[in-house]
Amino acid sequence: MPVATREWQLAARPHGEPTPEDFRLVELERPDPADGQIVVRMLAMSVDPYMRGRMNAGKSYAAAWEVGETMKGGAVGRVVASRSPAVAEGALVLADAAWRDVAVLDARHVRVLPELPGVPASYHLGVLGMPGLTAWVGLFRLAEFREGDTVFVSGAAGAVGSLVGQFARLNGAAAVFGSAGTPEKVRWLTDELGFTAAFDYHDGPVAQQLRTAAPDGIDVFFDNVGGEHLEAAIGAFREFGRGALCGAISGYNAVEAQPGPRNMFMMVTKKLSLRGFIVGDHADMRDDFIAKVTPLVTSGELVVRETVREGLDEAVPAFLDLLRGGNTGKMVVRLAD
Amino acid sequence: MPVATREWQLAARPHGEPTPEDFRLVELERPDPADGQIVVRMLAMSVDPYMRGRMNAGKSYAAAWEVGETMKGGAVGRVVASRSPAVAEGALVLADAAWRDVAVLDARHVRVLPELPGVPASYHLGVLGMPGLTAWVGLFRLAEFREGDTVFVSGAAGAVGSLVGQFARLNGAAAVFGSAGTPEKVRWLTDELGFTAAFDYHDGPVAQQLRTAAPDGIDVFFDNVGGEHLEAAIGAFREFGRGALCGAISGYNAVEAQPGPRNMFMMVTKKLSLRGFIVGDHADMRDDFIAKVTPLVTSGELVVRETVREGLDEAVPAFLDLLRGGNTGKMVVRLAD
Numbered sequence: 001m002p003v004a005t006r007e008w009q010l011a012a013r014p015h016g017e018p019t020p021e022d023f024r025l026v027e028l029e030r031p032d033p034a035d036g037q038i039v040v041r042m043l044a045m046s047v048d049p050y051m052r053g054r055m056n057a058g059k060s061y062a063a064a065w066e067v068g069e070t071m072k073g074g075a076v077g078r079v080v081a082s083r084s085p086a087v088a089e090g091a092l093v094l095a096d097a098a099w100r101d102v103a104v105l106d107a108r109h110v111r112v113l114p115e116l117p118g119v120p121a122s123y124h125l126g127v128l129g130m131p132g133l134t135a136w137v138g139l140f141r142l143a144e145f146r147e148g149d150t151v152f153v154s155g156a157a158g159a160v161g162s163l164v165g166q167f168a169r170l171n172g173a174a175a176v177f178g179s180a181g182t183p184e185k186v187r188w189l190t191d192e193l194g195f196t197a198a199f200d201y202h203d204g205p206v207a208q209q210l211r212t213a214a215p216d217g218i219d220v221f222f223d224n225v226g227g228e229h230l231e232a233a234i235g236a237f238r239e240f241g242r243g244a245l246c247g248a249i250s251g252y253n254a255v256e257a258q259p260g261p262r263n264m265f266m267m268v269t270k271k272l273s274l275r276g277f278i279v280g281d282h283a284d285m286r287d288d289f290i291a292k293v294t295p296l297v298t299s300g301e302l303v304v305r306e307t308v309r310e311g312l313d314e315a316v317p318a319f320l321d322l323l324r325g326g327n328t329g330k331m332v333v334r335l336a337d
Numbered sequence: 338m339p340v341a342t343r344e345w346q347l348a349a350r351p352h353g354e355p356t357p358e359d360f361r362l363v364e365l366e367r368p369d370p371a372d373g374q375i376v377v378r379m380l381a382m383s384v385d386p387y388m389r390g391r392m393n394a395g396k397s398y399a400a401a402w403e404v405g406e407t408m409k410g411g412a413v414g415r416v417v418a419s420r421s422p423a424v425a426e427g428a429l430v431l432a433d434a435a436w437r438d439v440a441v442l443d444a445r446h447v448r449v450l451p452e453l454p455g456v457p458a459s460y461h462l463g464v465l466g467m468p469g470l471t472a473w474v475g476l477f478r479l480a481e482f483r484e485g486d487t488v489f490v491s492g493a494a495g496a497v498g499s500l501v502g503q504f505a506r507l508n509g510a511a512a513v514f515g516s517a518g519t520p521e522k523v524r525w526l527t528d529e530l531g532f533t534a535a536f537d538y539h540d541g542p543v544a545q546q547l548r549t550a551a552p553d554g555i556d557v558f559f560d561n562v563g564g565e566h567l568e569a570a571i572g573a574f575r576e577f578g579r580g581a582l583c584g585a586i587s588g589y590n591a592v593e594a595q596p597g598p599r600n601m602f603m604m605v606t607k608k609l610s611l612r613g614f615i616v617g618d619h620a621d622m623r624d625d626f627i628a629k630v631t632p633l634v635t636s637g638e639l640v641v642r643e644t645v646r647e648g649l650d651e652a653v654p655a656f657l658d659l660l661r662g663g664n665t666g667k668m669v670v671r672l673a674d
Contacts, residue, residue: 053606226601226602230601231597245601245604245605246605247605248601248602248605251602257599257600258599258601258602259596259597259599260568260596260597260598260599260600260601261597261598261601262594262595262596262597263594263597264563264567264582264585264595264597264598265563265585265588265595266613267582267611267612267613268582268583268584268585268613268614268615269390269613270613271612271613271614271615271618272612272613273610273611273612273613274604274610274611274612275604275608275609275610275611276603276604276605276606276607276608276609276610277605277608278605278606278608281608
């Protein structure tokens, strides 16, 4: 008996900011699972900034989505049928398989997740998933964070940034500064996440606001935004400052080359390092990350927030809203209970 | 009996390109050496691009020279009088003590050099000195050069660049590319230093020339020039490319902020690293460097070239000419035989 699914496909490649017309929702019948396959009912799917790159032709760092094919992305789901001895019916699994409500998957392409009492399944898409590991890898490996460092996070109220700031604080940062795009986010950073200070990047030049917040400079920069933020951080770095470059969302919809930092000479004079990275190259840190962060989540020591949209129909609006900064914490689309 | 000296002093801070009027040559009488001091007759002094930064007010990475005071820089000399048991009369020493013909120095501020038969004393200012160690540190520590890497060096015919290219070749680089500012320098790189290919950056956009020379991209970039070269290298990097940023001579005389690389988003998509450095922070590599490079010099395996100007009067013209790229290999001012 074929499996009825609803799936989002890429209808067209956007030029600049994507529009709803670039996507289409289709109803399909997928073949019954073969040997080694499972059927997964998705509980929640992820929309992430990196997906904007997958909409373009050619490789960014993830392979491009093909026009006319179902788009992929991180999702958690419950196995409703299994023809694999490795994954039991009823198991909670993580897969790079949504945007869809039901998927027929090779069992070897999913990861069975632990059942954590009191922890929503969607957390495996955020704090315990790719964004969490991204924050961890960038802060500790790429930026070589050390106790006593002063840290600046751009896009600090996002899925990754909100964790970077907290990981730094919980590990002995001297001070943690963040930028965000609304007054509410700024308040959330300082009042609930324990940032030393934060500012709204709409309120004035980033360099000036960062100088006001951190007049003695910064040691570590975790960049989710790029552009003006990167130039400001280079200017604010103390000697031996270290930047982990995770994303540059300010330029994702750009159709022309963005101006670069005009102060690159400071790379030499202040002996700075900037390192770009993709979390997929650092899977070796995953076990340690899960072991250390899971207790912080279950104990509530780590403040975790999601922006949740309901239902597969909302996936595209959620994604478009994400690119405009409409989320606080991880943006998640809930597909089933 | 006081010691008669001739010394160059900074007469004025330049705005943009320095002119001869920014310097003045004075004759002084320095007090006799006190206990622990020595008198050194300088044999050769160094002019280096970093000195341009010392002409400006405020700290660049070396402390600023003071207006009205004698300028400093690397020099080798012969001890003609000693009141220190640590440094014998007749010893060859390295000091941060010229621009002058004779200096009265604290013995603890000089380094006694080995007498190497057939090796000019001035080599301690170049291949066996600060520029050589700079090339070594940048290539092996900052850019993490590995056998099989493809390397691009900007300003490759300079004191540092000409060594970077050769160190890479002698250590198993797959290919070594370089840029320089004259056709003669380009020929020197390919015909005598063993560069795979080289180009004159006046002949067209650097990005285009680099793409033609290295169509498969580069793994390592050693930057002495900055600006357009840096953007070109970021564009040419393969995944996990590594850049050692040593200097940015293209901007040293600039009075306005220079445009930055417009392709910084590639730092993330290609997982690149850029690391600025100053050789002074890496003195721990010096012994290993000297041990490995001295035999390459005495055996002639390493091609070493100097651009030599004669006499203290020529120090300022030599320096101004250096900033315009008038040297091939190390620029040295010979002060005595």
